[in-house]
Amino acid sequence: MHTDDDRRRLLEAVGISSIDELFSSIPPALRRAGLNLPGGLTELETRARVEMLAAADTIPDSSSFLGAGCYRHFVPAAVRALVSRGEFATAYTPYQPEVSQGTLQHIFEFQTCVCELTGLEVANASLYDGPSALAEAAFMALRLTRREEILVSDGLHPEAAQVVDTYAAGPGFPVRRLPLDPQTGVTVSDPAYLSSAIGAVLVQQPNHLGVVEDIAALAEAAHAAGALIVVSVNPSTLGVLEAPGRLGADIVVGDVQVFGSAPSFGGPSAGFLACYTAHVRQIPGRLVGQTTDSEGRRCYTLTLQAREQHIRRAKATSSICSNQTLSALAATIHLALLGPAGLRERSEICLQRAHRLHTALCALPGVRPLVTGPFFHEFALVLPCPAAHFARAMRECGVDPGVPLTRLLLGTNVGLPGAGPAPGDAVSEHVLLVAVTEVNTPEALDRYVTAAREILAVLSPTEDGS
Amino acid sequence: MTIDRTEPLVFDKGLPGHRAVDLPAAGVPEMDVSELLPGTLLRTTPPRLPELAEPQVVRHYTRLSQLNHSVDTGFYPLGSCTMKYNPKINDEMAALPGFAELHPYQALSEVQGILRLMYETEQILLEITGLRRATLQPAAGAHGELTGVLMIKAYHRDHGGAGRDTVIIPDSAHGTNLASAAMAGYRVVEIPSSQRGLIDVEALRRNLSDRTAAVMMTNPNTLGLFEEDVLQISSLAHEAGALCYYDGANLNAIMGKVRPGDMGMDVVHLNLHKTFSTPHGGGGPGAGPVAVSETLSPYLPLPLIARSDGDGAFTLDYDRPLSIGRVKGFYGNVGVIVRAYTYLVRMGADGLTRAAEDAVLSANYLRARLRDLYPVPHEGPCMHEFVSSATTHLAQDVTARDIAKRLLDFGIHPPTIYFPLIVPEALMVEPTETEDLRALDSFIEAMQQIDREAREDPEILRTAPHTTVVGRPDEVEASRHPILRWRA
Numbered sequence A: 001m002h003t004d005d006d007r008r009r010l011l012e013a014v015g016i017s018s019i020d021e022l023f024s025s026i027p028p029a030l031r032r033a034g035l036n037l038p039g040g041l042t043e044l045e046t047r048a049r050v051e052m053l054a055a056a057d058t059i060p061d062s063s064s065f066l067g068a069g070c071y072r073h074f075v076p077a078a079v080r081a082l083v084s085r086g087e088f089a090t091a092y093t094p095y096q097p098e099v100s101q102g103t104l105q106h107i108f109e110f111q112t113c114v115c116e117l118t119g120l121e122v123a124n125a126s127l128y129d130g131p132s133a134l135a136e137a138a139f140m141a142l143r144l145t146r147r148e149e150i151l152v153s154d155g156l157h158p159e160a161a162q163v164v165d166t167y168a169a170g171p172g173f174p175v176r177r178l179p180l181d182p183q184t185g186v187t188v189s190d191p192a193y194l195s196s197a198i199g200a201v202l203v204q205q206p207n208h209l210g211v212v213e214d215i216a217a218l219a220e221a222a223h224a225a226g227a228l229i230v231v232s233v234n235p236s237t238l239g240v241l242e243a244p245g246r247l248g249a250d251i252v253v254g255d256v257q258v259f260g261s262a263p264s265f266g267g268p269s270a271g272f273l274a275c276y277t278a279h280v281r282q283i284p285g286r287l288v289g290q291t292t293d294s295e296g297r298r299c300y301t302l303t304l305q306a307r308e309q310h311i312r313r314a315k316a317t318s319s320i321c322s323n324q325t326l327s328a329l330a331a332t333i334h335l336a337l338l339g340p341a342g343l344r345e346r347s348e349i350c351l352q353r354a355h356r357l358h359t360a361l362c363a364l365p366g367v368r369p370l371v372t373g374p375f376f377h378e379f380a381l382v383l384p385c386p387a388a389h390f391a392r393a394m395r396e397c398g399v400d401p402g403v404p405l406t407r408l409l410l411g412t413n414v415g416l417p418g419a420g421p422a423p424g425d426a427v428s429e430h431v432l433l434v435a436v437t438e439v440n441t442p443e444a445l446d447r448y449v450t451a452a453r454e455i456l457a458v459l460s461p462t463e464d465g466s
Numbered sequence B: 001m002t003i004d005r006t007e008p009l010v011f012d013k014g015l016p017g018h019r020a021v022d023l024p025a026a027g028v029p030e031m032d033v034s035e036l037l038p039g040t041l042l043r044t045t046p047p048r049l050p051e052l053a054e055p056q057v058v059r060h061y062t063r064l065s066q067l068n069h070s071v072d073t074g075f076y077p078l079g080s081c082t083m084k085y086n087p088k089i090n091d092e093m094a095a096l097p098g099f100a101e102l103h104p105y106q107a108l109s110e111v112q113g114i115l116r117l118m119y120e121t122e123q124i125l126l127e128i129t130g131l132r133r134a135t136l137q138p139a140a141g142a143h144g145e146l147t148g149v150l151m152i153k154a155y156h157r158d159h160g161g162a163g164r165d166t167v168i169i170p171d172s173a174h175g176t177n178l179a180s181a182a183m184a185g186y187r188v189v190e191i192p193s194s195q196r197g198l199i200d201v202e203a204l205r206r207n208l209s210d211r212t213a214a215v216m217m218t219n220p221n222t223l224g225l226f227e228e229d230v231l232q233i234s235s236l237a238h239e240a241g242a243l244c245y246y247d248g249a250n251l252n253a254i255m256g257k258v259r260p261g262d263m264g265m266d267v268v269h270l271n272l273h274k275t276f277s278t279p280h281g282g283g284g285p286g287a288g289p290v291a292v293s294e295t296l297s298p299y300l301p302l303p304l305i306a307r308s309d310g311d312g313a314f315t316l317d318y319d320r321p322l323s324i325g326r327v328k329g330f331y332g333n334v335g336v337i338v339r340a341y342t343y344l345v346r347m348g349a350d351g352l353t354r355a356a357e358d359a360v361l362s363a364n365y366l367r368a369r370l371r372d373l374y375p376v377p378h379e380g381p382c383m384h385e386f387v388s389s390a391t392t393h394l395a396q397d398v399t400a401r402d403i404a405k406r407l408l409d410f411g412i413h414p415p416t417i418y419f420p421l422i423v424p425e426a427l428m429v430e431p432t433e434t435e436d437l438r439a440l441d442s443f444i445e446a447m448q449q450i451d452r453e454a455r456e457d458p459e460i461l462r463t464a465p466h467t468t469v470v471g472r473p474d475e476v477e478a479s480r481h482p483i484l485r486w487r488a
């Protein structure tokens, strides 16, 4: 900021004598004399203040098994080192391509990574997060099919389903529910749910209970009814799971938090959206394209902007302007560091460890899997006592055992498969979602099982009378 | 011969078999993947991701970073975007493991620090805006707009206003305002600005009716002018039963001087990545908190951060039956919120007010020094930015775009061009308070030289830039034959 001397020089050049004159267009009745806030701090004091708050939090370690839409993965040091570079972090949207080739090219690389992972042809530069990308994809599918209704699987993360509901309430698009098979936890692909008003079918892979969905069957049912199918995928699984695009998905969305973004209490990360070239003019958000300059040099620029708010205004495909570019960069760098082999290996570690823990926990008295469908690295258990009680007792033994399902259901009206729409119902209370990644060491798995055995012996099954 | 200093794509740099990440063994008895998952669900061809070792990855992205202009490398007076300096301590605080490692579903007793930080951020923003309650959930300004408009819609639904299907927006507005209103299912009516560049109150009056759900405005507006009739505008809107939406993109000009709540605004979104110094990230992540009046508080997204009366513990409040629901997973772009909080407590009351004053002073300085060469069609004083019109240069067949491109050769990021739409050949200049007099004067000198060149050697402008890694991209080709991904 300016020194007092500089302020005087500037005022003089402007031809006024006081700062107040600059604000003369504000009606006097509205003018305020400053803010009712504490005085400023030095950098040293600021640091102490903010560090004090951080110190009040408990930092998860290898014994934390929380997932449910946000996963703790190992992030190589190079990701943070590169993403922190001021040339990336302190630039803005690449409106001037000649001095933004760094940003434009890494977005182009991101778009390519997303296409490769999802098996689709075009991907955008990012959206706010996975759930909002799902809502955008639903709107896009309705525009493409010229229909008005959205059919959402009960396997969507309840928060994602809620975002879809909230977005849909604006234009008043009806949202219908597609249940899970109560036995397997897989979304039913019953044509009876697919009326000719449904334009978009939304499923999550793996679903919020960890179950791997049969995308091909759902895609077939959707297409037979003239609807498009949108798959929200955890891209971390795509080293092992088939690309949704090859199973018939029309639009694939998700969140790249699993590649290079710290959990950070749930944000920021980046949503992505991929589709077929034929649908590109309905895609929301920025797109980077390759072209050449007058000297024939290959370069990149924002393109197909006639879909966007700054040109189409009220007729734009979305209102999104700033997206989540730096988080997308973290994902691109993390993927470049992993490569195809690293991605597959990471997926397999998660898969193997998760199945190991699942087997061991299901062998404990009173513990059973909620559903029987195949799972990837997350699963839902029914405990012989309320999951929240179990979790509290486990945390005292140094293990954060998973997310009680009821935590996801807060503020929603979504329930369990086949168990009715009641967040407070008896079964939901006993369900725990357990996620395993490469940060959960084999020793941590052992600690989990040992502690769970002891705690369940104390807590169950009589405590809650169920 | 043309020198090509561009960087190949990461996909073209790899060598088969290379990788940078080493991972531990699973360490548990392994099963065959085909026993764990049905064969039909398994991937048949691996994704073609780059195959590189760490040094090659680091070199590639370091090189890419060097192809960017950024606030850390030079002046960036991009109007409407508030490209102020982003203090480094903000990033360090956001990276503290006590924030960065937190999982959103940890027990509330384990996350009291971050909840307190978010609670205090809300309180500070409420003081700055003069409103009653806020959500930190939206991820950017436009996301905040959508949230706010959805709340307005829910409010009218509950108050006999379901027939209100229209949002009135001045023609100087940012495109996101119209797009957000349309996304929420509203019809948009644009009203023209007056000669002075302000909302035409008569035009507003004519368009207000029992179909009006809201009036969306930006104040200072996108011309950098304070809407002097704002009180009349908000009372007209309220008398017609409509609510007032305030786009806070330009809040940097008025902190400590005037508050949207006092102007009669019902909903305000803020851009933490503009006003509160969080880095723009090459286009996000930002954060777009939304603050509202008492009237709209019940409609805020779930959950809100609350403080219990008893023990003072911080909690998440889901017990809000009128809430619109959610616009994003979890609680918002928390890493961005930590940065903004760090800035807010460091600046304090005086620092924030002084930031507004210096931002406005610097804009008026540039305006005063440049307006002879680059006429400003609207009377001043301006607030934190001003909009020149480069129409006088059209005589030399030089456009605002040419001027912008020539600035690149001076190592300066150009102003925003061709926005707002109501000013032909617009150059929208926002210097911010973090640029010193030397930087402002260098910009003035560059603009003076460009004006001279326009008269003496316009070709140099029409073919600019001359010193960047690439020249103007062929945009027509890019959109006619889109290449949107790498292919082998």
Ligand SMILES: Cc1ncc(COP(=O)(O)O)c(C=O)c1O
Binding pocket: A320, A321, A322, B080, B081, B140, B141, B142, B143, B174, B176, B177, B218, B222, B247, B249, B250, B271, B286, B288
């Ligand atoms: C006046 C105005 N309103 C709204 C926005 C949208 O903000 P964001 O990009 O954070 O979504 C902008 C951003 O450039 C703006 O300048």
